[in-house]
Every structure is written in C-alpha cells, then in structure tokens.
Amino acid sequence: MTTATTADLPSQPAAESTTTLAPLKGGALVMLTVATALATFMEVLDTTIANVAVPTISGTMGVSAREGTSIISSYSLAAAIAVPLTGWLARRIGEVRLLTFSVILFTLFSVLCGLATDFNTLVFFRLMQGLVSGPMVPLGQAIMMNNYPPEKRGVAMAFWAMTVVIAPVMGPVLGGYITENYSWPWIFYINIPIGIFCVVALRSLLKGRESAISSKAPIDVVGLVLLVIGVGSLQYMLEHGNDWGWFESSTVVRLAIAAVVGLTFLAIWEWYDKHPVVDLKLVKVRNFTVGTILQTVGFTIFFGNVVVIPLWLQTVMGYDAFHSGLATAPVALFAIFFSPVIGMNMHRVDLRWLIFIGFGLFAYGAWHSSLLTPDSTITDVMLGRFLFGLGIPFFFIPLSSLMMQGMEGDDLVNAAGLSNFLRTLGGAMGTAIFVTLWSRRTSFHHARLTEELHPGNPMYDQLMANAKASGSSLEASYQMLEGLVSQQAATKGTLDVLYLSAGLFIIMMFCVFIAKPVKGAVAQAGH
CATH class of the missing domain: 1.20.1250.20 (MFS general substrate transporter like domains)
Incomplete structure (x- = not known):
C-alpha cells in the first residue's frame, strides 16, 4: 500500500503552518x-x-x-x-x-x-x-x-x-x-x-483552536482579478447559455472568450506567484489530481441526472414542482443511512474498490431508470431514483478521503477549497450540459417521430381512426397527436441522457485505478 507523505505535498511557508x-x-x-x-x-x-x-x-x-x-x-x-x-x-x-x-x-x-x-x-x-x-x-x-x-x-x-x-x-x-x-x-x-x-x-x-494567521502575506490582486473574470464569466455562461442558444449568441461567445483567457492566465499566474489566492501546486499530488477530476466529472453526471429527471416529470408526466422533487428524493435515502457505515469501515479496504463499486451502482441505477415510460407510476420513479442513489456513499465519501490523503493544516484547507470549487463547477456544468442535451435530443426525436406519422402509416391511421370514433374534430385529433409525439420525444430524450450517464460511469469505474492504492484511515492520518 502506498500513502502520501509530507514530502509529496506542496511546501508552505513556516509562518503559515498550524499548531497541532x-x-x-x-x-x-x-x-x-x-x-x-x-x-x-x-x-x-x-x-x-x-x-x-x-x-x-x-x-x-x-x-x-x-x-x-x-x-x-x-x-x-x-x-x-x-x-x-x-x-x-x-x-x-x-x-x-x-x-x-x-x-x-x-x-x-x-x-x-x-x-x-x-x-x-x-x-x-x-x-x-x-x-x-x-x-x-x-x-x-x-x-x-x-x-x-x-x-x-x-x-x-x-x-x-x-x-x-x-x-x-x-x-x-x-x-x-x-x-x-x-x-x-x-x-x-x-x-x-x-x-x-x-x-x-x-x-x-x-x-483556543484557531489556526495560525499569516497576516504578512500580501494580497494577490492580479490573481483575484483573473479569478473573478474567469470564474464569473464561466459560471454566468453556464447559467444562461441554454436560454441564449449557446454559441449562436454573441454574448455567450464573449463570455466564453473571457472565461478561457481569464482562467488560462490565472493558472499561469498562480503557479508562479509566491502567495497565490488559489494554490494550484496541489495538482502535483497524484491522488488529489485524479480524485478531483473523477469527483468533478462524477458530480457533473450526477447533478445532470438530478436536474433532467424532474424536468421530464414536470413536462411529460404532469407533476408539479413539489411532487417531482418528492419523486426524486429517494436518491438520497440510502446515503442517509449507509454513509456512516461506509465511513466507519472504509479503512479496511482499498478506497479505489469502493469508488469502483460506487460508479458501478450509478451506472446500474441510470440503466434501471431508463426502463421508465410515460405510464410509470410515482412508485416506479422513486424506485429508480433509490437505485441510482445506492452509489452515493460509495462514490463521494471514499473519493473525498482519497483526495485528501496525507494532507494537514493549510494544505488541507487549500485542497478542500479547490476541490469544492471544482465540485460546484461540476454541478453547474452538469445542469447546463445535460439540460441542453435533453432539449436537443427531445427536438431530434420529435422531428423523427413526426416524419413517421403520415397517412398510410398503420400507427397514424389507427390513432386517427380512434380519434374519429370518439367524436373528436380533425383539429382536436391533430392536437392529440402532437401531444403524444411531444410526450414520446421528451421521454426518448430522457432515455438518451440515462444511457449516456450509464456509459460514462462505466468508463469512470476503471479510471479510478489511475490513483495510488490507499486505505481510508491511513489516508487521513498524515503520517
């Protein structure tokens, strides 16, 4: 078993160390x-x-x-x-x-x-x-x-x-x-x-347990300005990009340029600055880098699912905001009761295997949710979300421990800040990417389904015959048909998101082993 030592970590000035x-x-x-x-x-x-x-x-x-x-x-x-x-x-x-x-x-x-x-x-x-x-x-x-x-x-x-x-x-x-x-x-x-x-x-x-204060450390004004420009532009673009049509909008293009330029210069400046606002030298620690990447990507996929499923429930299934939230809430149920069990026992095994299991459970949960149809009940939805949530304690807890292995004091605070920033960014990216994907796949399926519905198509002829037999006018029949097409298209778009999520989680299962092996308790001891 390999663990990080203090020599593996970015050095800090002596004045900034904390008292144990x-x-x-x-x-x-x-x-x-x-x-x-x-x-x-x-x-x-x-x-x-x-x-x-x-x-x-x-x-x-x-x-x-x-x-x-x-x-x-x-x-x-x-x-x-x-x-x-x-x-x-x-x-x-x-x-x-x-x-x-x-x-x-x-x-x-x-x-x-x-x-x-x-x-x-x-x-x-x-x-x-x-x-x-x-x-x-x-x-x-x-x-x-x-x-x-x-x-x-x-x-x-x-x-x-x-x-x-x-x-x-x-x-x-x-x-x-x-x-x-x-x-x-x-x-x-x-x-x-x-x-x-x-x-x-x-x-x-x-x-009496306050950490040491480095009052003489100068303010990194350049880094702070670059951080505001880069992160602010990126976050604002992710928040509004879908509403503005993404790169069809000149505003989105300008925000993207500002984000790329700001973050690029931020990375260069912070790497060489003696007192950076963001300590990027933490990327030298292998497990922190691998763990942070997996956490960011994993949270992007997880949060994308958390956002898209309620959208489908509200636009297709007719749920209001409260009941769509209630239907998806079981995703956290397993984590509430099982997280402490994982935390108390993960020192017994290589953390990478727990994360491997977590990604596998996410993949299975996403696949199981893809079995949902417009006829599914709220119980079916809740079961699918519960199964998806089985991966949470195996994913987030061991992965957070793996990232922080051997870190203490200022390194721990810096690592927590950087990893949580990227996790938050992953959630924003998940919302933007998956909502856009769902919207565009829904439009794609709507166009394909519309092309197939024409006189002579058995399904079309049957639907129109049934509508006529029920006394519906031609206009009402077309409205009914449009409703069915929209419903099926949105459902197919949701399934595409779930299939993609399952596939990405399967890939991530094997990426875990790029990190060094470490057991939970040792990871946090810093020895």
Whole structure:
C-alpha cells in the first residue's frame, strides 16, 4: 500500500503552518459534527431551495420568470468566485474565525433576502449571501478533519459528504412545500435557527483552536482579478447559455472568450506567484489530481441526472414542482443511512474498490431508470431514483478521503477549497450540459417521430381512426397527436441522457485505478 507523505505535498511557508491540537472527543466531537454538517447543509441547500419558488417570487415582485432566475444565478455566481478563495482567506483571518463570520453573515443576508421588498434588492442580497457562503463548505470539511482522531476521519468525511449530496436533492422538495403552504420568504427564514446554533456551537467548541494567521502575506490582486473574470464569466455562461442558444449568441461567445483567457492566465499566474489566492501546486499530488477530476466529472453526471429527471416529470408526466422533487428524493435515502457505515469501515479496504463499486451502482441505477415510460407510476420513479442513489456513499465519501490523503493544516484547507470549487463547477456544468442535451435530443426525436406519422402509416391511421370514433374534430385529433409525439420525444430524450450517464460511469469505474492504492484511515492520518 502506498500513502502520501509530507514530502509529496506542496511546501508552505513556516509562518503559515498550524499548531497541532489534540482531537476532540465524546460529546464535543458530536456537537462539532452536527454544527459543521448543518452549516454545510444550509449553504448547499440554498443553491436549490429557491429554484421552485422563482415563479412565485417573480409574480409577487412583478418581473418575468426569466428575470426571476437572477435569484439563482446571482447566488451561484458569487459562491463560485468565493469558494477558491477559502485557503487564502483562512490564512489571513483564521479557519475558525472565517467559518464563524461566514455563518453569521450568511444568516444575516438570509434574513434580508426574506425582508426584501423589491426584486433588485433581493438579487443583491442573494449575491451577498452567495459571496459569504463560499468558505462554509470547504472549511466545514477541513475543520472536521483537523479535529477528528485520525482513525475516525473516515466517519467525519461520511457525515460531511452526506450533507453535500443530500442538500441539493432536498432543496426543491423543501422549497416547494414551504412556497405552497406558507410564503416564499420562509425559504430564507429557516436558516435563522440553524445559523444561530452553528455560531454558538463553533464559538464554544473551537475556542483556543484557531489556526495560525499569516497576516504578512500580501494580497494577490492580479490573481483575484483573473479569478473573478474567469470564474464569473464561466459560471454566468453556464447559467444562461441554454436560454441564449449557446454559441449562436454573441454574448455567450464573449463570455466564453473571457472565461478561457481569464482562467488560462490565472493558472499561469498562480503557479508562479509566491502567495497565490488559489494554490494550484496541489495538482502535483497524484491522488488529489485524479480524485478531483473523477469527483468533478462524477458530480457533473450526477447533478445532470438530478436536474433532467424532474424536468421530464414536470413536462411529460404532469407533476408539479413539489411532487417531482418528492419523486426524486429517494436518491438520497440510502446515503442517509449507509454513509456512516461506509465511513466507519472504509479503512479496511482499498478506497479505489469502493469508488469502483460506487460508479458501478450509478451506472446500474441510470440503466434501471431508463426502463421508465410515460405510464410509470410515482412508485416506479422513486424506485429508480433509490437505485441510482445506492452509489452515493460509495462514490463521494471514499473519493473525498482519497483526495485528501496525507494532507494537514493549510494544505488541507487549500485542497478542500479547490476541490469544492471544482465540485460546484461540476454541478453547474452538469445542469447546463445535460439540460441542453435533453432539449436537443427531445427536438431530434420529435422531428423523427413526426416524419413517421403520415397517412398510410398503420400507427397514424389507427390513432386517427380512434380519434374519429370518439367524436373528436380533425383539429382536436391533430392536437392529440402532437401531444403524444411531444410526450414520446421528451421521454426518448430522457432515455438518451440515462444511457449516456450509464456509459460514462462505466468508463469512470476503471479510471479510478489511475490513483495510488490507499486505505481510508491511513489516508487521513498524515503520517
């Protein structure tokens, strides 16, 4: 078995190293786990909880539904920029202090979002909410790892990963329920008790456990500007590209150029800068690089499925937003109960085999979901999503541990920030790519089916005969036929997405073995 040593990792200035403290134990460790998991859950939940409320909010504030999507894009855009800054900010402010401030400000801006009386104000507060949320997920991961005993860090990763995966699935369900039964501001107000609890718990449990602060490190202004330009352009393009027709739009072309130029120069600048805002030298660590690539691609496919299936349910099956979210929620059910089991036992096996199994289960779940038809019941949909979710604990938890093997202190925070940024980017890419693919494959199948339906075709003749026998007019018959064609085309487009997902997951099963073998507990010990 091969493990990383401190020699494998990018060196850090001595002033930036952290003091090693004894891990927390007993009730304090449990409370820290709950607090950091809830902080992570709250931040990730807000990426999707507002999605189903957009029509309601838009109608209330007198803007179009398309304008209303700014509620979502402003948050995700700001968060995408802020996440990679986590390591740099933590070195200047301190990990515990930064996480505490982030939770306080996130809760405050959540309240202000709920109190907003006009649309522009709401978008501004959502932007600020996303901006301060950036450090919450990677710091939650890093602080849990740094305060858990080495032999129990697999369990820490299990609880952290479980919240990251479950939260975006639960967002539409919770958002739909609150919007339908209460009022939309409550999708923001529910953060208040969670935020207060997290702040109190973090301040009491982590007192005296602050990381070292490198106050003399200069601000990398060039890197920061390039980060904003590159990541901001890419995120905005992914958010709106499908609505604008992708590269048929001059705006998308300009955003793509800005993203490529910004990110290219960012990579070059950060590689040579002495105090980078994003530590790209982490790519020298083989398992971090391989694991991050697999996590990003895997999350792209996973999130693409999480978005496309509800679209199919709402456009073809007639589900409303709440019930489509409810039908797909079982994707997280297995992870809730089985993630701790994986976390407690993954030190017994090579992590690569667990990830191999995870990708295999995703492939099987995607294939099983491809058996769905427009006649499928909500139970059939829920079963398919449950089977797809079997892969979650085998994928995300061991893969996160494999990426972080041997890392401590600043390296751990930097790695958590970079990997979480790429995971978030993977989710945005999954939404953009798979929705576009689904839309275009639906149009393709619609054209093919329309070509086949003409007088003389037995199916066409039978459908028109049945419509005539039922007393329908010719116009009504054509409308009925168009409805059937649209339904079948959207279903075939969904199946194409599922087939592609299954194939990609099968390929990724074997890419896992590019990484070095490592067992879970050793991976986190840093020895």
